[in-house]
Amino acid sequence: MAKIFYFTGTGNCYSVANRLGEKLGAELVAITDYLSHPYIVEDAVIGIVTPVYSMDLPQVVAEFLEKVQLKETRYIFCVATMGAMAGRSLYHVKDLLHKRKLILSAGFTVTLPDNSIIFPSGEKRMQMLLAAEEETVNNIAELLKEHEENSVKMKDCFLLKISAAVGMWSLKSVLKVKHKKINEDKCNGCGICAKICPAGCIIMEKGRPVFSEGCLTCFGCAQWCPNEAINLGWLHPTGKTKYVHPGVDVQAISGRNMLDCKQ
Ligand SMILES: Cc1cc2nc3c(=O)[nH]c(=O)nc-3n(C[C@H](O)[C@H](O)[C@H](O)COP(=O)(O)O)c2cc1C
Ligand code: SF4
Ligand code: SF4
Structure with a gap:
């Protein structure tokens, strides 16, 4: 059995999670629903679909990764949707799981129209990204069926960490x-x-x-x-x-x- 936990504001992550759910036969669960009613997750395969916020994870997704109760999970993957730059988001998932002695097996990014208002994708790019979504996600699903392992490539760096923090501070303050x-x-x-x-x-x-x-x-x-x-x-x-x-x-x-x- 598999579960895909997603967080979405404008539907990109829902769309990706939904397609992956169909391809992998996985149940979809909203991360906010899980956090308000936590339980022990007993599925062998767990996916997380998250947007990128200021080159990092949304705070609520980080909270979920710190709290989710997993039992018998053998394969964890993450898909980050973004307008252009994933920054340290996938690394951050790996690191949070590692702190709990859990392993992120694979991570992927899907570029979709940017909802951040500050960096709009533009009409032409928007149409191009949406047209490519189905094939991109189908390819990811095929890799996931083979239990792709690629998380060793995910790295962090000090500058990225600082830029992500400054970006989020600017948005809020x-x-x-x-x-x-x-x-x-x-x-x-x-x-x-x-x-x-x-x-x-x-x-x-x-x-x-x-x-x-x-x-x-x-x-x-x-x-x-x-x-x-x-x-x-x-x-x-x-x-x-x-x-x-x-x-x-x-x-x-x-x-x-x-x-x-x-x-
Ligand atoms: C607060 C905020 C910050 C964002 N920061 C980034 C970013 O650093 N890099 C990027 O490529 N996209 C960024 N985006 C765009 C989203 O990651 C992207 O549009 C995502 O697919 C939205 O997913 P959703 O439709 O499921 O909410 C940001 C969006 C928001 C709302
Ligand atoms: S921006 Fe804030 S208030 Fe608006 S829908 Fe998202 S979480 Fe709710
Ligand atoms: S703010 Fe917009 S979405 Fe909310 S109730 Fe008014 S018209 Fe509807």
């Missing part, structure tokens, strides 16, 4: 992406932002979203909002910087918002 602002004139109260938030830190009150602490900086709320009503600090996805995976719908990634947030 300079661009203030955790500070959400709603444009009351644009919001129609559809509730999509609250449904897709993986942190569960958006609730609808009197037809308007209310944000509490616990944001995982996935950018999903602003990207999925059909009316471009959400500002993430200084960032506001619109036109060329707006992106959600075209093959994933709100329904598919709704209801994973189980993390306990400080309301």
Whole structure:
């Protein structure tokens, strides 16, 4: 038996996890669901599908790797989806598992359109990346069926570590992406932002979203909002910087918002 744990904001990781799940006969589990209701995982094969944030792992994925309870697992793999640069993300998975005497057997990257607003992929590149996704993921699935081993190649370096930390600090402290602002004139109260938030830190009150602490900086709320009503600090996805995976719908990634947030 196999399980694939995924974290997603705008659907890239869900799309990759879903395709891999079909190819490998693996069950999909949202990382946020697991963290809110942890249990002992007894599957022989475990996959992790994560986005790259500031050349590193999202904090919630690192937390998952520190906490997931594994028994009888014989093969662990990771797929990182990214706009352009994976940085130290795969190495970080290997290192966190190593600290728990677990082994990351294989890691892969899949380049997909960038949802970060700061570095939009551009229309042409976006279409090219989406067109290549199926073949890329199918190839990864074939390697995984053969239990590919490639994690020795994953390395870290001091400069990468510093750049990743500075990048995330800038997002939070300079661009203030955790500070959400709603444009009351644009919001129609559809509730999509609250449904897709993986942190569960958006609730609808009197037809308007209310944000509490616990944001995982996935950018999903602003990207999925059909009316471009959400500002993430200084960032506001619109036109060329707006992106959600075209093959994933709100329904598919709704209801994973189980993390306990400080309301
Ligand atoms: C906060 C944040 C930081 C990001 N940093 C990087 C990065 O350092 N390198 C990169 O290639 N992509 C970066 N991205 C883009 C995402 O990794 C990429 O679009 C990913 O596929 C999104 O996955 P999702 O759709 O499952 O959320 C970043 C996205 C966000 C929201
Ligand atoms: S998704 Fe946008 S329009 Fe819908 S409730 Fe949220 S902020 Fe308002
Ligand atoms: S509030 Fe934070 S975690 Fe929730 S959808 Fe928005 S960016 Fe993602």
